[in-house]
Amino acid sequence: MPRVWIRPALYAVCGAVLAAVLFSRGDPGAAVAPLLVFPALAVLNSPLPFPRSIGALEARRRSAADGRPIVYWRPGCVHCLRLRVRLGRRARAAHWVDIRRDPAGAAAVRAAAGGNETVPTVVLAERSYVNPDPGWVRGLLPPPGGR
Structure with a gap:
């Protein structure tokens, strides 16, 4: 398991x-x-409430192409769950990276958070935001169905 x-x-x-x-x-x-x-x-406390995770390298490639944010998270993190719940259906528009499964994602978070693996960390246009306000992140995402 x-x-x-x-x-x-x-x-x-x-x-x-x-x-x-x-x-x-x-x-x-x-x-x-x-x-x-x-x-x-x-x-x-499982990965089930979150959109399917992708690797950090693939997330960076997709974000560069479509301009959508990357959300680095880990299962069991209450702040990540709070962000996910507050984003609602719009959460699927972001690129989600599970740092427990992706060492490159964990390294990106450590680089953004001063050596700590503080999640959620949102990256948009090469700028990192550690534990940002969910309302702000929601404003970055297109409305559901408006892709």
């Missing part, structure tokens, strides 16, 4: 175990909560 799925798998397993314990103690009503909360945490 790739490293990116370890935390979501742990959330799912812990939720199932907790629900089983509560159910075995005769409290099926209380067992429902872990069955709802823990899978939601698993999904939110």
